[in-house]
Amino acid sequence: MIKESLIRNFSIIAHIDHGKSTLADRLLESTHTISNRDMKAQVLDSMDLERERGITIKAQAVRIQYDAKDGRTYTMNLIDTPGHVDFTYEVSRSLAACEGALLVVDAAQGVEAQTVANVYLALENDLAIIPVINKIDLPSADPKRVTKEIEDGLGVSAENALMVSAKTGLGVVDVLEAIIKHIPPPAGDPDSGLRALIFDSMYDQYRGVIVFIRVVDGHIKPGMKIKMLATGKVSEVEEVGVLSPGMQPADELAAGEVGYLITGIKALTETKVGDTITEAGQQVRALPGYEEVKPMVYCGLYPIDGGQYPELREALDKLILNDPALSFQPETSTALGFGFRCGFLGLLHLEIVKERLEREYQLELLATAPSVAYRVRLNNNETKVISNPSEFPNPGSFTQIEEPFIRANILTPPDFVGSIMKLCQDRRGELEDMQYLSEKRVQINYNLPLGEIVMDFYDQLKSNTKGYASLDYEYIGYRATNLVKLDILLSGEPIDAFSAIVSSDKAYNRGKALTEKLREIIPRQMFEIAIQAAIGGKIIARETIKAKRKDVTSKCYGGDISRKRKLLAKQKAGKKRMKQVGSVSVPQEAFLAVLKVSE
Amino acid sequence: MIYVHTPFCASKCIYCDFNTYVGREEMIDDYTAALVKEIRARSDSRLKISTIYFGGGNPLKLGVVNLSRIMRTVRKYYSVDKNVEISLEANPEDVNTSLLTECSDLGFNRLSLGIQSFDDKKLIFLRRRHTAKEAVSAYNVALEAGFDNVNIDLIFGLPGQSVEEWRRELKQVVALEPSHVSAYGLSVEPGTPLYAAIKKGNISIPDEENQARMMEITHNYLSGVYHHYEISNFARCGFECRHNLNYWLGRDYLGFGAGAYSCLNNRRFCNIFKPESYIRAIFNGGDAIAATETLTKEIRLAESIFLGLRLVDGFRVTDIEEKFHCDLRKRYELVIERLSAGNLLEADKVWRLTDRGRLVADAVMSEFV
Ligand SMILES: Nc1nc2c(ncn2[C@@H]2O[C@H](COP(=O)(O)OP(=O)(O)OP(=O)(O)O)[C@@H](O)[C@H]2O)c(=O)[nH]1
Ligand code: SF4
Numbered sequence: 001m002i003k004e005s006l007i008r009n010f011s012i013i014a015h016i017d018h019g020k021s022t023l024a025d026r027l028l029e030s031t032h033t034i035s036n037r038d039m040k041a042q043v044l045d046s047m048d049l050e051r052e053r054g055i056t057i058k059a060q061a062v063r064i065q066y067d068a069k070d071g072r073t074y075t076m077n078l079i080d081t082p083g084h085v086d087f088t089y090e091v092s093r094s095l096a097a098c099e100g101a102l103l104v105v106d107a108a109q110g111v112e113a114q115t116v117a118n119v120y121l122a123l124e125n126d127l128a129i130i131p132v133i134n135k136i137d138l139p140s141a142d143p144k145r146v147t148k149e150i151e152d153g154l155g156v157s158a159e160n161a162l163m164v165s166a167k168t169g170l171g172v173v174d175v176l177e178a179i180i181k182h183i184p185p186p187a188g189d190p191d192s193g194l195r196a197l198i199f200d201s202m203y204d205q206y207r208g209v210i211v212f213i214r215v216v217d218g219h220i221k222p223g224m225k226i227k228m229l230a231t232g233k234v235s236e237v238e239e240v241g242v243l244s245p246g247m248q249p250a251d252e253l254a255a256g257e258v259g260y261l262i263t264g265i266k267a268l269t270e271t272k273v274g275d276t277i278t279e280a281g282q283q284v285r286a287l288p289g290y291e292e293v294k295p296m297v298y299c300g301l302y303p304i305d306g307g308q309y310p311e312l313r314e315a316l317d318k319l320i321l322n323d324p325a326l327s328f329q330p331e332t333s334t335a336l337g338f339g340f341r342c343g344f345l346g347l348l349h350l351e352i353v354k355e356r357l358e359r360e361y362q363l364e365l366l367a368t369a370p371s372v373a374y375r376v377r378l379n380n381n382e383t384k385v386i387s388n389p390s391e392f393p394n395p396g397s398f399t400q401i402e403e404p405f406i407r408a409n410i411l412t413p414p415d416f417v418g419s420i421m422k423l424c425q426d427r428r429g430e431l432e433d434m435q436y437l438s439e440k441r442v443q444i445n446y447n448l449p450l451g452e453i454v455m456d457f458y459d460q461l462k463s464n465t466k467g468y469a470s471l472d473y474e475y476i477g478y479r480a481t482n483l484v485k486l487d488i489l490l491s492g493e494p495i496d497a498f499s500a501i502v503s504s505d506k507a508y509n510r511g512k513a514l515t516e517k518l519r520e521i522i523p524r525q526m527f528e529i530a531i532q533a534a535i536g537g538k539i540i541a542r543e544t545i546k547a548k549r550k551d552v553t554s555k556c557y558g559g560d561i562s563r564k565r566k567l568l569a570k571q572k573a574g575k576k577r578m579k580q581v582g583s584v585s586v587p588q589e590a591f592l593a594v595l596k597v598s599e
Numbered sequence: 600m601i602y603v604h605t606p607f608c609a610s611k612c613i614y615c616d617f618n619t620y621v622g623r624e625e626m627i628d629d630y631t632a633a634l635v636k637e638i639r640a641r642s643d644s645r646l647k648i649s650t651i652y653f654g655g656g657n658p659l660k661l662g663v664v665n666l667s668r669i670m671r672t673v674r675k676y677y678s679v680d681k682n683v684e685i686s687l688e689a690n691p692e693d694v695n696t697s698l699l700t701e702c703s704d705l706g707f708n709r710l711s712l713g714i715q716s717f718d719d720k721k722l723i724f725l726r727r728r729h730t731a732k733e734a735v736s737a738y739n740v741a742l743e744a745g746f747d748n749v750n751i752d753l754i755f756g757l758p759g760q761s762v763e764e765w766r767r768e769l770k771q772v773v774a775l776e777p778s779h780v781s782a783y784g785l786s787v788e789p790g791t792p793l794y795a796a797i798k799k800g801n802i803s804i805p806d807e808e809n810q811a812r813m814m815e816i817t818h819n820y821l822s823g824v825y826h827h828y829e830i831s832n833f834a835r836c837g838f839e840c841r842h843n844l845n846y847w848l849g850r851d852y853l854g855f856g857a858g859a860y861s862c863l864n865n866r867r868f869c870n871i872f873k874p875e876s877y878i879r880a881i882f883n884g885g886d887a888i889a890a891t892e893t894l895t896k897e898i899r900l901a902e903s904i905f906l907g908l909r910l911v912d913g914f915r916v917t918d919i920e921e922k923f924h925c926d927l928r929k930r931y932e933l934v935i936e937r938l939s940a941g942n943l944l945e946a947d948k949v950w951r952l953t954d955r956g957r958l959v960a961d962a963v964m965s966e967f968v
Contacts, residue, residue, distance in 0.1 A: 526962050527941045549811035552960040554784040554831040558654065559602060559852055559860030562867055562892055565902055571965040583937050 001219070004256040005185045008076045009214065011095055013122060014104035015112035015470060019134040022166040023104055023175070024062075024078060030172050031064045031076075034245060060200065061097075061212055061258050062245040068180050076179060077258035079199065079214075081118075086346030088474070089293050090200070092121045093274045096289055097199040097214035097258065100128035100183030102175065103156065107133045107141035107163075110441055111149040113411045113470035119154045125289075128183045131161035132175060137168050145438050153437035186216075186256030193284045194218035194226070196253075196261075196277040203268055203321040211261045211271045212243075213253070216287060218279070220261065221252035225280040230290055233270040234280050235263035268324040293325050295343025296404070296475065297350055297454050298387035300331055300368035300497070301357070302339030304579065304588065308363055309338045315361035316340060319353065326353055331388070335497040335581045336366060341388055347454055366579065368497050369594040370454040375402040375478055389499035392485040395536045402478040404450040407432065410461070412469035414442050419464045427452035428481075428503055447476065451501070486511055488518070489532040489539075490584045497581075498594055504535075512541040514594065519543040521590045526551075529584055600845045601648055601677070603634065603669060604856030605655040606874045613726045613796075614754075616788035618858035618872050619656040630857075630874055631665040633881040635672045637855050637870075640886070642676030646853070649680040650842035653707075654688045663701045670705050684709055684841045686750075691729040691737035699744030709840070710741050711750040711781075717771045718764065721757050738775055748838055750779035755813045757785055758802040765813045769820050778838040782817045783831050784810060811958050818954065827911050830957055847906045849899070857887075865894045896923060904950075905964035913951025934966045 014020040028034045064076040081094040095101065101122045105115055122129055131150050133143045143163060150158040162178060164171035188195075200212040213220075220226065224237045239262040241249040253259045265271055274290040303312050316328050327343035344350040350370060357363050373387045377400040386392060408429070412420055414436070421431065421444070429446040436442050448457075453473065461469050486507050488498035498518075502510055511533030518531050522545055533541040553564070578585040607627065608619045651673060658666065673679065686709040687702055699710070714734040716722050722730060729737070741749045751772055755765045772780055785804060787794050796802050805813070818827060825833035829847065832840065845852065854861045858872040868891040871877045880887040894902070900923045907914035920927050928935065928946075938944035943956035943963050956963050 526938075526943060526959050548959050548962060549807050550784075550814060550958050551962045552784070552814075552830060552958060553786055554782070554814075555786055559846065559854050559862065559867075560869070561846065561860075561862075561902055561906065565898070565905070565968055568905060568961065568965040568968040571961060572968055575965070583941075 001190065001252070001254045002075050002257065004188065004190070006072060006074050007186055007256045008074055008100070008179050008183050009079065009098045009186060009256070009258055010076065010100045010102060010179055010183050011079045011081050011098045011122075011127075012102045012104055013081060013091075013095075013115075013118035014134075015106070015109070015114040015118075018104050018106040018109065018112070018115070019166045020080075020104050023102070023132070023134060023164070023172075024080065026166050026169055026172045027064060027078065027176065028062065028245070030169070031066050031176070033062065033064045060245075061243050063242045063258070066176050066180075069177060070180075074180055075257075076176075077214075079258065086344070086349045088117070088121070089291060089345075090273055091118065092125065092289065093197070093199045095122055095125045095127060096274075096287075097197050098125075098127060098183075099186060100130065100179065102132050102179070103129050103150070103154075104132045104134050104166075105146055105150060107135045107143050107146055108138045110142070110146045111153050111411060111437060113409050113472035116154060116409055116411065116443070117472035117474070119156060129156050130175075130178050130182050131156060131158045132164050133161050134164050134166050136163045137165040137170065145440060149437045149441055153435075153441065153443060188215070188217045188255035190217070190219060190255040192217045193282040194220055194224075194277065194279045195284050195287060196220055197287050198228075198271055198273055198275045198277065200273060201268055201271045207262055208264065208266045209262075209268055209271050210247075211263070211265075211277075212259075213261050213277060214258050215253045215255050217255050217284075219252050219254040220277070226263065226277050227280040228271060228275050228277060229286045230272055230275040230292075231270050233265065235265050238262045238264065268321060272324070293345065295325070295327050295345065295373075296450065297344045297346055297370050297372060298341060299344075299350060299370040300333060300336065300339050300388070301328075301342050301354065302333065302336040302366045302368070302497075304364040304366050304577075306337045311361065312340065312357070312363055312365070315357050315363060316342075318361075319356060323353070325349065333368075333390075333496050334493075335495045335586075336368070336579060343387070347458065366588055366591055368591060369500055371501060372404050372449075372451045372454060374483065374501060377401070389485055389501050390496050392499075392501055395484075400480050401483045402480045403483065405447055405476050405479050406450050406453060406473040407476045408444075408446045408448050408453070408471060408473040410444045410446070410469055410471050411437070412442055412444065412465055413440055416465040416469055417442055417444065420444060420461065420469060423457075423460055423464055424448060427455075427457060428505075448473075449479075449481065449503075450475070484535050486514075487534045488514060489530070489534060490522075490581060490586070491527070491530050492532075493582050494534070495581055495586075497591060500594065507535050508540055511535065515541045515543040517593045518590055519545055521587055521593055522584065523587070524548040525585060527583060600650040600652070600842055600850065600852045601673060602652045602654060602842075602852060602854040602859055603638075603658070603673075604854065604859040605653065605658040605661055606630075606857045607660040608655065608657050609660075609728060610726065611792075613724065614785060614788070614791055614793045616791050617656065620874060623874060624660070626874060626878065627661055627665065629878050631661055631668060633878040633887075634669055634856055636881050637887065638669065638672045639676055640881075641853065641855075644676065644678055646677055647680060648673070648677045649683055650845060651679075651683060651685045652688075652842045653686065656688075657690060657693065658687055659689055659693045659698070663698065663705070666702070667705050674706075684748075686711055686840070686842055688713065689737075690727075691734045694737045694740050696740050696743050699741055699746065703745045708746070709748040709750070710746045711752065711779075712737055712741065713752050714738075714772075715752055715754045716757065717768050721760070724758065725754075735775065738777065747778065749777045750781055750840065751775070751777045753780065753782045754785050755782060755817065756805050756810045758804050760805060760813075762809055762812050762816065766816055766820070769817060773821070773824055779832070779834040779840065780821060780825065781832050782821065784814065814958055815954075818957070829911060830909050830960060844910075847909055849903050849906055862894075865899065867892045867894055899923070900925065901968045904967040908944075908950065908952055908960065908964055908967075911951065911957075913945070913949050915949050916946075917948070931967065938963060938966065 012020045061079045066074045079094050081091045147158045195217040196213040196215045222237050227234045240253045242259040276287040278284050320326050325345050328340040331341040376384045376398050378398050424446045429448040433445040482504045484504045484507050486500050486502050487494045515531045515533050528547040529545040531543040532539050575585050578587045606619050685707045687707045688711045690713045717731045821833040826836050827833050828839050851863050857874045857877040860869045868888050870887040871889045877887045935946045945951050
């Protein structure tokens with residue numbers, strides 16, 4: 001058992017690309033946790049997809065042994081956190097497993113939206129925060145300004161901020177010393193009943209569920225009968241160990257330690273992040289902060305080739321083993337056939353899942369426009385939650401609809417304040433607050449419907465600000481608003497995949513814009529196509545795509561009939577790549593246009 | 600049926616992607632010898648030949664002596680029908696009365712004149728080698744030489760062409776009273792100078808609407824005078840091109856010469872395209888086959904349908920069903936329903952394209968492949 005005074009548990013928090021992974025690599029290198037030879041750049045990002053997108057999706061931990069200047073050897077656990085707004089809850093649980101955090105800020109970029117969000121999460125968890133100003137090797141580094149932004153914007157003292165270049169290794173030893181000096185050791189009770197926090201878990205096809213834990217009190221060892229408080233699941237410990245960084249079995253994990261745990265559990269749904277592990281039969285208080293994660297964003301996923309439906313189901317079944325935050329249930333669309341309504345933590349999560357399905361399971365998928373969960377108060381006072389426009393109740397059958405709102409925190413250079421405010425206003429935003437963090441950085445807070453954010457907001461923000469603004473948001477609850485269902489009809493038939501729940505103020509313009517956009521996207525076909533937008537059965541906009549007038553090769557190819565046949569087959573294949581909706585062939589991008597259309 | 604290909608031309612037309620070459624006159628005799636050898640080598644006196652077609656390129660480039668050698672070989676090694684139709688493709692600038700009389704003596708009884716346009720400006724643009732006046736006199740020469748079955752090829756949808764201009768061309772062709780007219784829409788094929796010029800934006804062809812109208816007036820105008828029997832082909836009754844009809848009816852055919860296609864016993868194959876390689880292959884004692892495709896039942900069914908739909912009279916469902924032992928109506932139930940509802944296809948006992956359907960024939964036919 002390691003003395004708690006010789007343990008330090010910490011995280012690195014940073015805005016995307018500020019150098020979190022690079023710094024982690026340097027820390028592992030300089031403590032010989034991993035030899036240079038084995039060092040794949042950025043060991044903590046393990047999934048291929050993560051590596052490619054350069055983002056950290058899943059938290060993991062690594063144990064570092066450090067011989068400090070005071071002559072003692074410390075055991076440090078670095079707990080990596082996901083870096084995106086969709087995974088806020090996971091971040092907060094990872095932080096809860098630590099006593100302190102390195103706050104990495106890019107010396108050239110300064111404080112960004114996720115810097116702010118992560119600092120708040122760290123403060124909520126009472127962590128000691130060590131500001132690290134990274135990339136000071138850059139000619140454009142402006143540590144003075146960044147120091148001011150950290151102090152004024154975040155209220156974190158940056159007097160002793162460390163000046164580091166994770167790239168060159170400058171200042172890395174100071175970081176290790178600062179961890180020992182400024183981050184308190186764990187203060188659990190090794191002799192009381194077991195309490196361990198699950199901060200992450202993953203599914204391994206050979207070993208079942210691997211749970212990453214921080215032991216808070218007591219100890220845990222193989223053979224012990226344990227219980228997950230939230231799920232009530234009881235199981236026996238098969239193995240515990242540490243991550244250095246590979247899994248290394250240990251005799252036990254005691255208060256203050258971080259490591260992994262394997263039991264007979266085979267389903268991630270039974271090992272929920274944030275849950276407390278106790279010894280079965282013992283009465284202890286749950287660790288604070290557990291929440292049931294709920295999907296915030298929904299969309300329909302459909303195989304482009306309807307025959308791939310069983311494969312899609314199988315793939316989702318497998319994926320959920322790794323990603324319990326994902327939810328799905330079968331859904332039928334008249335336009336798209338059989339598919340699944342899937343729930344995600346956010347837009348990025350949606351994209352990642354879709355990409356994994358396509359890449360790892362070779363599926364070609366069509367995603368409908370994302371939507372959020374609305375609460376409808378029906379006339380009989382019942383409340384119904386709907387996440388699909390097709391469930392929208394008939395006008396007159398309900399008294400009120402509520403939609404989820406978020407508080408957006410946007411950081412931007414002052415030049416773009418105007419266009420950001422316009423964008424937010426257009427998206428039904430309500431300005432809450434605006435503050436200059438330094439002469440180069442403004443923080444703007446807006447309350448916005450989440451439904452507006454999922455519609456292309458982030459891309460718009462980026463393109464309106466040349467990529468300079470950063471966004472983070474937190475969920476602030478439901479509010480009643482005025483919503484209607486906008487339908488799109490192709491040749492008289494409502495196409496459910498195009499329906500959307502929109503604010504009544506915007507429905508008309510949106511309907512018009514959407515029909516125009518579809519007219520551009522849908523190619524001429526053998527028949528004339530009417531594109532209509534309707535609200536509550538009333539047509540509000542109409543466009544026509546004239547029938548194809550001429551499509552014939554008049555010359556005959558003599559004996560080369562094969563060539564003609566192949567050309568016809570190619571023509572047909574081109575059509576097949578589109579989705580057949582009634583008698584209309586709709587190109588895939590039309591389904592995406594629904595979210596890209598601006599009113 | 601037999602097709603004989605001549606891959607030589609005096610110059611290349613702007614739109615042409617046929618297998619033809621310019622300035623290879625020196626190999627004409629070798630080429631003829633190779634043709635004769637190939638025709639002989641593949642001989643099968645059981646094959647009944649009812650149509651022969653000399654196409655190109657420009658068959659007259661071979662000269663009468665060579666044409667006669669080829670013709671003799673065919674007659675010697677195949678059972679040529681008494682009523683055989685023997686077509687010759689020719690360009691207006693190449694014909695004169697004595698030449699055509701000689702051809703007629705060789706047995707040619709159908710002449711297809713590549714006139715393409717009666718507008719000198721358009722002819723120059725197309726890089727044709729004749730004028731409108733020469734075109735008309737070539738036609739008269741053909742009559743004098745005794746050809747009572749003459750086809751005139753025309754192209755519409757030329758850059759800068761108006762619907763009115765095309766109507767005038769149609770009037771001119773009808774005034775000549777040929778027994779057969781083929782009216783093709785200009786097709787822009789990759790690799791041609793025309794394609795490159797359009798791609799670069801130097802020239803443009805009439806838009807879809809105008810092309811459609813040109814097709815419509817072609818159909819309306821020529822149907823009044825002729826039997827409109829295939830998408831692009833019009834003939835006085837009894838003068839339909841039997842050779843081409845055989846293609847559309849899915850019959851077997853033998854193709855001789857560079858790049859020529861044959862279809863025999865559910866196999867389709869083509870010869871080597873380059874004349875010099877073709878000649879070498881034949882003289883090395885082998886065949887000159889470059890590629891072979893096995894026609895499965897599925898393929899043959901698809902082809903029967905789309906070729907049949909090219910014919911204005913369409914095809915009888917029972918004919919196809921008996922040939923392929925399948926239930927055509929069931930197999931294409933939804934397609935048929937949609938196409939009929941859209942007034943593109945008549946699908947009773949006989950399946951045929953409607954007037955509207957004919958304008959979008961490729962889109963309709965692609966539903967069946
Ligand atoms: N010049 C310079 N570049 C650095 C330094 N540290 C990191 N970088 C570069 O900054 C980029 C982002 O670094 P990462 O370590 O991937 O950033 P991250 O915060 O882990 O990003 P996510 O994993 O996406 O959250 C990479 O191209 C690094 O090479 C530094 O000290 N100096
Ligand atoms: S004459 Fe015919 S084959 Fe020769 S180049 Fe012109 S179009 Fe082509």
